[in-house]
Amino acid sequence: MTKDFAVPPVVFPSGGNPSAVGANNIQQRRVATAPFQPPRTSTSSIPFMSFDIGSAAASSSSSSSLFGGPIGSSSVPGGSASFEDEEPLLDELGIHPDQIWRKTKSILNPFRSNPAVHKDSDLSGPILLYMSLCLFQLLAGKIQFGVILGWIVVSSIFLYIVFNMLAGRNGNLDLHRCTSVVGYCMLPVVILSAASLFVPQGGTFRIAVAAVFVLWATRVCTGLMVALADGGDEHRGLIAYACFLIYTLFSLLVIF
Secondary structure: OOOOOOOOOOOOOOOOOHHHHHHHHHHHHHOOOOOOOOOOOOOOOOHHHHOOHHHHHHHHHHHHHHOOOOOOOOOEOOEOOOOOOOOOHHHHOOOOHHHHHHHHHHHHOOOOOOHHHHOOOOOHHHHHHHHHHHHHHHHOOOOOHHHHHHHHHHHHHHHHHHHHHHHHHHOOOOHHHHHHHHHHOOHHHHHHHHHOOOOOOOOHHHHHHHHHHHHHHHHHHHHHHHHHOOOOOOOHHHHHHHHHHHHHHHHHHHHO
16 A cells, blocks of 8 residues: 655756756855955054055154154254264273373383372283283293283282381372382383393393393382382382392293
8 A cells, every 4th residue: 555745846946957056056166255454554653564665764754853863963052963072982991092101101211210100090001011021922932921910910919018018007009009000110021021032042141131121120110119109218128129029020931
C-alpha cells in the first residue's frame, strides 16, 4: 500500500535556470573590496608625518621664532649674534701660554729666579715638561711614562711634608703650589735628557754634566720654596737637601 506526499513546486527566480543563480553568486564573491584607509585630514599637527614640505618649513620657522631664533644663534641685545665676546678655549681650560713661558724663563737663570711669577700656581707647565721628559726618554729607548709620573707625585708630597714639618706653625705651603714649583724646576732635567741623546753612554763626563744640571734645579727650587712660603729661611739647607735628593733621583733615570 502506497502513500502519496504533497511536494511543493520549486520556483527559480531567473526563469527556471539554476545555473544563472550560481553564476550570480560567484560574481558577487569575486568582487574585491577596498582595504581600510583611515580618513586623512587636510591639516596635520605633526609636520614630519604629513610629508608636506611647506607645512614643515612653516612650522619650523614658527617654532624658531617662538624660542628666540634659529638653532646655533645667540641673541645679543642691541647687536647682532657673534662669538667675538667669547673667551679663548685655552683661557676657559685654565691654560695660559704667556704665563707658562714667563715661569719657564724664570727657571733658566739659576742666580736670578723671579718668585713673583710663581705665586699663581698651575699644573699646565709641569705637565708639558713631564711629557717632554718622557718623550726624550722614549727617544733614548726608555719607556718610563709611569715611573716619571709616579716619582713626580711622590716627590711633591715628600717636599710638601718636609717643608711644613720644618716650618712648623708658620708654614703655609700648599700641595698645589709645591707640585707646580717641583714641576717647573724639572726644566734642567728635561734639558739634561735632551743633551744626553748626544753624549756617549757611561764615563765621568756624563756624570759631571748631570751633576751641573742637578745643582741648577736644586738651587732654583730651593729659592722658590723659601720665597713663596713662610718659615723656610732658617731651614734653607735642609730644604735644599730634600730638593737635591729629588732631582738626583730624576737624573739617575737619564744617565743610566
